[in-house]
Structure formats: C-alpha cells, structure tokens
Amino acid sequence: MTKRAPPAEWRDLQEAVAQVLADDGYTVHVEQRLTTARSSVTFDVFARKPVGGHDFSIAVECKQWRKNVPQAVVHAFRSQVDDLGADAGYIVSAAGFQSGAYEAAENTSIRLLIWEQFLTKFAPDGPPLAPGLKGSAQVVCGSINFVGGDGEVLPWASSVVTGGTVKRDQAGALAIFIKTESPMPGMQKANAQIGWEGFELTSTSDAISTDPNLPTVLRGQTEFTTPAGMQGPHPLTGAIMTFPVPIDCRLMIQAEGYLKGDTFTGTWSMAAHSSLLPRQAVPLRGSFWVRLLCAV
Structure with a gap:
C-alpha cells in the first residue's frame, strides 16, 4: 500500500512511484530497457494506460537527492523521452528543482514534481481502499x-x-x-x-x-x-x-x-x-x- 510520507531511500521512492501508477490503472515496468529512435534507454519507471482509445505512456525518473535537480538533468531526460516517443515524462524529486530546471521544462512534455505533488496528481484520495477501488x-x-x-x-x-x-x-x-x-x-x-x-x-x-x-x-x-x-x-x-x-x-x-x-x-x-x-x-x-x- 502506498504511503503518504516521502520515501526515505531512492529505491523506496522508485517502488512507491510504481505502486501509485499501478493503483491508478497503469501497467508498470521498473528499470525496463527500451529501444528509442537512436539507441536504448532505461527509465526508473515506465508505465502505460489506455486513455480515450490511446495507449498513453509516461516515463519517470526518481531523484532521492539532498540537492535540487539541475537544468542539465532535465535536458538529458527530455531528449530520452522524445527519442522514445512517450507522451509525458516526470521527474519526481525529494528535494526540489533549481530554477533553471523549471525553465528547461517549460513548453515541453516534461513535468517536475516533488513527492506530494506526484501524489496529488495520481492519487489525490490516497492509497486504494482495497483492490479494485481507489482512495474513496x-x-x-x-x-x-x-x-x-x-x-x-x-x-x-x-x-x-x-x-x-x-x-x-x-x-x-x-x-x-x-x-x-x-x-x-x-x-x-x-x-x-x-x-x-x-x-x-x-x-x-x-x-x-x-x-x-x-x-x-x-x-x-x-x-x-x-x-x-x-x-x-x-x-x-x-x-x-x-x-x-x-x-x-x-x-x-x-x-x-x-x-x-x-x-x-x-x-x-x-x-x-x-x-x-x-x-x-x-x-x-x-x-x-x-x-x-x-x-x-
């Protein structure tokens, strides 16, 4: 079951992100190697979900760092997401993001979220009450x-x-x-x-x-x-x-x-x-x- 408190370790953050997406109906893959237009890439979490007749896909990078995520990380991640052709990319950070990181994500398919913001988007009512149910x-x-x-x-x-x-x-x-x-x-x-x-x-x-x-x-x-x-x-x-x-x-x-x-x-x-x-x-x-x- 997903915990509301921020995960303490990187592996815990990765597993928690995967669980939230699975609870929201996504088919989730953790550290799966994927072929892109130019090479191959491994994301911390990759997930798919049918949305309006489209197989909506998202890639997620989990950053359990003590410092804010810099602009360079966003640029590199955006290139990987674009090469794969995913619909959206999320960087979930425990600490936050530098101002340049937000600028790099503007007008792109990349979203920068801290843990609580990620939960608000994908699990606003909290963890599922039981299998087959949501948080309410x-x-x-x-x-x-x-x-x-x-x-x-x-x-x-x-x-x-x-x-x-x-x-x-x-x-x-x-x-x-x-x-x-x-x-x-x-x-x-x-x-x-x-x-x-x-x-x-x-x-x-x-x-x-x-x-x-x-x-x-x-x-x-x-x-x-x-x-x-x-x-x-x-x-x-x-x-x-x-x-x-x-x-x-x-x-x-x-x-x-x-x-x-x-x-x-x-x-x-x-x-x-x-x-x-x-x-x-x-x-x-x-x-x-x-x-x-x-x-x-």
Missing part, C-alpha cells in the same frame, strides 16, 4: 438486517441502504457513512421526525480487508431524542407505541466485514440504550452488505 468510494445500495431469537428478520429494526461514502479521515483511518431508510413507512416517518439519516462508523484500519478471517472492524455511536407524542417501536418488542415523554437514545454500533468483489459484507451488532429502559441495553444482531463504486 461511493456506497450504491445495500441492506442492514437484524434478526430475533427465532432467526426471523426484524423489519422495524432493519434498514435499506440508499447511499453513502467510504473514505479516510484526517488521521488516515477508514470512515464510512451509510445513508439508510426504513422499509416500514411508519418507522421512516419516525426517522424523519428525529432527523435520522444513517450511520457513521470509523475504523483503526486504513483499508478494507478482503480476508473473511481478518475482517475490518468499524465502530460508531449515535445519539438522538424522540419527542413526546412521537410514535416509534418499543425497544424490546418492536411494537409501535406513543412515547409519553421525550426519550433519550444512544446506539453503540459495531460492524465487521470484508470486501467480496464490489460488495462489503459481514455482521452488524448494536446495543440500544434509552431513558425508557435506563438499566438495560437492548442488543440487536444481524448482517449487512453494501455495494461500493469507485468515486469519480
């Missing part, structure tokens, strides 16, 4: 189903997933928002009264697991107050009742799942605390699935 994803659809002791689905507690997002928070950990609706009109009306839209969960992991034996764990907490006179389900029986006084509620949620194809699926558990039953947390257990789509 849209939640397209899904469901959350809770079951009772008899194994039957509890429709009053279950939800239809209508949208959402998966991304990383500022600390780099997974953060997922799942927008939901109740399949029961009465419950959906109650949700609208309290402003309920869905679940927000976070994880200490920075990626979605693809191993069912090592699921990604997400947790969240939601608090709300049901107003006096509102109708809603009794937390133990699910029977619709009219609350005589405002009821404070807190939901403690844990989801454990893995990615299978484009579907994130697993178990969903929730402990419901309320002022209606102040000494008793009502446990709910079930399963979930959400279909993910790469964010555009």
Whole structure:
C-alpha cells in the first residue's frame, strides 16, 4: 500500500512511484530497457494506460537527492523521452528543482514534481481502499438486517441502504457513512421526525480487508431524542407505541466485514440504550452488505 510520507531511500521512492501508477490503472515496468529512435534507454519507471482509445505512456525518473535537480538533468531526460516517443515524462524529486530546471521544462512534455505533488496528481484520495477501488468510494445500495431469537428478520429494526461514502479521515483511518431508510413507512416517518439519516462508523484500519478471517472492524455511536407524542417501536418488542415523554437514545454500533468483489459484507451488532429502559441495553444482531463504486 502506498504511503503518504516521502520515501526515505531512492529505491523506496522508485517502488512507491510504481505502486501509485499501478493503483491508478497503469501497467508498470521498473528499470525496463527500451529501444528509442537512436539507441536504448532505461527509465526508473515506465508505465502505460489506455486513455480515450490511446495507449498513453509516461516515463519517470526518481531523484532521492539532498540537492535540487539541475537544468542539465532535465535536458538529458527530455531528449530520452522524445527519442522514445512517450507522451509525458516526470521527474519526481525529494528535494526540489533549481530554477533553471523549471525553465528547461517549460513548453515541453516534461513535468517536475516533488513527492506530494506526484501524489496529488495520481492519487489525490490516497492509497486504494482495497483492490479494485481507489482512495474513496461511493456506497450504491445495500441492506442492514437484524434478526430475533427465532432467526426471523426484524423489519422495524432493519434498514435499506440508499447511499453513502467510504473514505479516510484526517488521521488516515477508514470512515464510512451509510445513508439508510426504513422499509416500514411508519418507522421512516419516525426517522424523519428525529432527523435520522444513517450511520457513521470509523475504523483503526486504513483499508478494507478482503480476508473473511481478518475482517475490518468499524465502530460508531449515535445519539438522538424522540419527542413526546412521537410514535416509534418499543425497544424490546418492536411494537409501535406513543412515547409519553421525550426519550433519550444512544446506539453503540459495531460492524465487521470484508470486501467480496464490489460488495462489503459481514455482521452488524448494536446495543440500544434509552431513558425508557435506563438499566438495560437492548442488543440487536444481524448482517449487512453494501455495494461500493469507485468515486469519480
């Protein structure tokens, strides 16, 4: 997985550049010798990607130097890129570039980037969340189903997933928002009264697991107050009742799942605390699935 921090060694920088391009859909070659119009050349990284019916190619030189890259390096690299006929060339520098280097790259196919600029261009959302995804994803659809002791689905507690997002928070950990609706009109009306839209969960992991034996764990907490006179389900029986006084509620949620194809699926558990039953947390257990789509 690609790290956001600048690589410390030249080889690490080369490998990180190759990984970023591979994650962006390029076919990547590291230190492959290529035949040019006049001779042959070996670039640190060479990559191809179909773009609009064209096989777009780029060459990359990685400079893990303590000093800024000079103009002469840009001139030499530009000649190699032109001889090969590549669409673009990138020099990725750990330290930066001399002013003459920028002048040499003007009006050419050569781009001069430090590591963070390279990431901004090719991986703006960070490393992929999982194979087949980018650094963020849209939640397209899904469901959350809770079951009772008899194994039957509890429709009053279950939800239809209508949208959402998966991304990383500022600390780099997974953060997922799942927008939901109740399949029961009465419950959906109650949700609208309290402003309920869905679940927000976070994880200490920075990626979605693809191993069912090592699921990604997400947790969240939601608090709300049901107003006096509102109708809603009794937390133990699910029977619709009219609350005589405002009821404070807190939901403690844990989801454990893995990615299978484009579907994130697993178990969903929730402990419901309320002022209606102040000494008793009502446990709910079930399963979930959400279909993910790469964010555009």
